[in-house]
Amino acid sequence: MSYRVATIEELQDIAYRQDTHMRPVRHHLGITAFGSNAWTAVNAGDRLMPEHQEDQGNEELYIVVRGRARFEIDDDIVDAPQGTLVFVRPEGNRTAFAEEAGTTVLAVGSKAGQPYEVGGWEVWAEFHPAYEAGDYEAVIDRARTTLEASGYASPLYNLACCEALAGHKEDAIGHLRIAFERRPSLRDVAKEDTDLDALKDDPAFRKLIG
Numbered sequence: 001m002s003y004r005v006a007t008i009e010e011l012q013d014i015a016y017r018q019d020t021h022m023r024p025v026r027h028h029l030g031i032t033a034f035g036s037n038a039w040t041a042v043n044a045g046d047r048l049m050p051e052h053q054e055d056q057g058n059e060e061l062y063i064v065v066r067g068r069a070r071f072e073i074d075d076d077i078v079d080a081p082q083g084t085l086v087f088v089r090p091e092g093n094r095t096a097f098a099e100e101a102g103t104t105v106l107a108v109g110s111k112a113g114q115p116y117e118v119g120g121w122e123v124w125a126e127f128h129p130a131y132e133a134g135d136y137e138a139v140i141d142r143a144r145t146t147l148e149a150s151g152y153a154s155p156l157y158n159l160a161c162c163e164a165l166a167g168h169k170e171d172a173i174g175h176l177r178i179a180f181e182r183r184p185s186l187r188d189v190a191k192e193d194t195d196l197d198a199l200k201d202d203p204a205f206r207k208l209i210g
Helices: 025-029 121-125 128-132 136-150 153-165 169-182 186-192 194-199 203-209
Strands: 014-016 020-023 035-040 047-052 058-066 068-073 076-081 085-088 094-098 104-111
Touching: 014 121, 014 128, 020 047, 025 035, 025 121, 035 047, 047 104, 058 068, 058 076, 068 085, 121 136, 121 153, 128 136, 128 153, 136 153, 153 169, 153 186, 153 194, 169 186, 169 194, 169 203, 186 203
Parallel strands: none
Antiparallel strands: 014 020, 020 035, 035 104, 047 094, 058 085, 058 104, 068 076, 068 094
16 A cells, blocks of 8 residues: 555554653654654643754654644744744754643654664653663563564664663563664664663673674
């Protein structure tokens, strides 16, 4: 089939950082050329997206498809009623809040001058709060089947980090092996990642990272 159709309401509602709610557009539709997610708010005053900069160099376009948003970008406030387009460069510190109940913002982004690389962070997103809270066993119990089925390298790497932190060394090394096969650049990340400190003296780990 040469096309797919979905409404934002059909997409999984993922509770994310800073009490935000993300809908994984790119993952749901199978887009591989650019990143895209929707951010939704139930009530006026709710935060629409976490405060952040794009450390990976992505440019982002935000489209207010419903309601009214208030963007806070660096030291500026941008009023954004339905139909507004807000473009933010990677270094811009940004967040947004709903000015009306039901406000929805569609985000589209990619890195300028480079082909888009599917990372699968959307699949990891629902488990990230438990990781941040240090509840590594909960991540392993809830996420393992989903992350293994997704096939994405970065979420499998994150799962391995949780396994290492929880003392499941063999499982961690197994998932790292798959992650490195699918994205070799993660080896360099692993060399400096303190989440993997429990593996640093393991011969199997040292062999994996070269």
